[in-house]
Amino acid sequence: MANFIILMGVSGSGKTVIGRALAPKLNAEFIDGDNLHSQRNVDKMAAGIPLTDADRLDWLQLIAKVGREHAAHGTTCIIACSALKKSYRDLLRTDNESIRFIYLKGSFDLIHDRITKRSHQYMPSSLLKSQFETLEEPNADEPDVFTVSIDQSIPEIVEEIAKADLIS
Numbered sequence: 001m002a003n004f005i006i007l008m009g010v011s012g013s014g015k016t017v018i019g020r021a022l023a024p025k026l027n028a029e030f031i032d033g034d035n036l037h038s039q040r041n042v043d044k045m046a047a048g049i050p051l052t053d054a055d056r057l058d059w060l061q062l063i064a065k066v067g068r069e070h071a072a073h074g075t076t077c078i079i080a081c082s083a084l085k086k087s088y089r090d091l092l093r094t095d096n097e098s099i100r101f102i103y104l105k106g107s108f109d110l111i112h113d114r115i116t117k118r119s120h121q122y123m124p125s126s127l128l129k130s131q132f133e134t135l136e137e138p139n140a141d142e143p144d145v146f147t148v149s150i151d152q153s154i155p156e157i158v159e160e161i162a163k164a165d166l167i168s
Helices: 015-025 039-046 053-072 086-093 108-115 125-134 154-163
Strands: 003-008 029-032 076-080 099-105 145-149
Touching: 003 015, 003 053, 003 086, 015 029, 015 076, 015 154, 039 053, 053 076, 053 086, 086 099, 108 125, 145 154
Parallel strands: 003 076, 003 099, 029 076, 099 145
Antiparallel strands: none
16 A cells, blocks of 8 residues: 655645644655755755746656655655646656645735745745746646645644545
């Protein structure tokens, strides 16, 4: 039994904190996708320059590979990855039949408020607008996506996800 779960959403939606809290509940390993970015991408974001599709390609391919490796070993992993566009999610789906996405959905104002109160190594709050502009929200043609509102406490979000029975 293996699963590959992507916690998706714009920067500041809570992917890392929710992933860390959710992993023990699902007996999964949590991996922060930010740690898989190339140094070039990190430098670009730190300079306040939004990443392009070309910048993200190697990163997304690496995340997909990590998911396949976990599936091959029969383990479950949760990876925090923005997965903002449908084409990114489709790339992550390639050869990953057991993948599920959890979309952490929140308004710009809510996330902006949260992001300005935190410290992130290379993701300035100024990039949030470009993240929302890039975001293609999942819809009905993506049945492997579970959407959860982040307009609630972390424990409530984690409990809602855990109850969704995403592990097959």
